[in-house]
Amino acid sequence: MSWVTRPKLAISGEGLAVRGWWHTRILRREDIAIVRITEFRRLARKVRLLEVDTTDDRLYVFTRWDLGTSPLDVLDALTDAGYTGR
DSSP states (O other), rough: OOGGGGOEEEOOOOSSEEOOOOOOOOOOOEEEEEEEEEEEEEEEEEEEEEEEEEETTTTTEOOOEEEEHHHHHHHHHHHHOOOOBO
């Protein structure tokens, strides 16, 4: 069932769309505090996560599986679109 909800993040005309099981939340540029990549080792390989921290103290964490591509590629696309946070 989890493949049905992918990808969970999209750039739309209104803002950054975060898709969940039952609804989609739109984050505007002013709602985003920081966008970053975190890395850690798991089972002898490096795992990268994309984190979107909002001004209302919510943290969205996306894996490669959630995004459908590399978190580094998504971070580059978000940076190019102006979603770098404050």
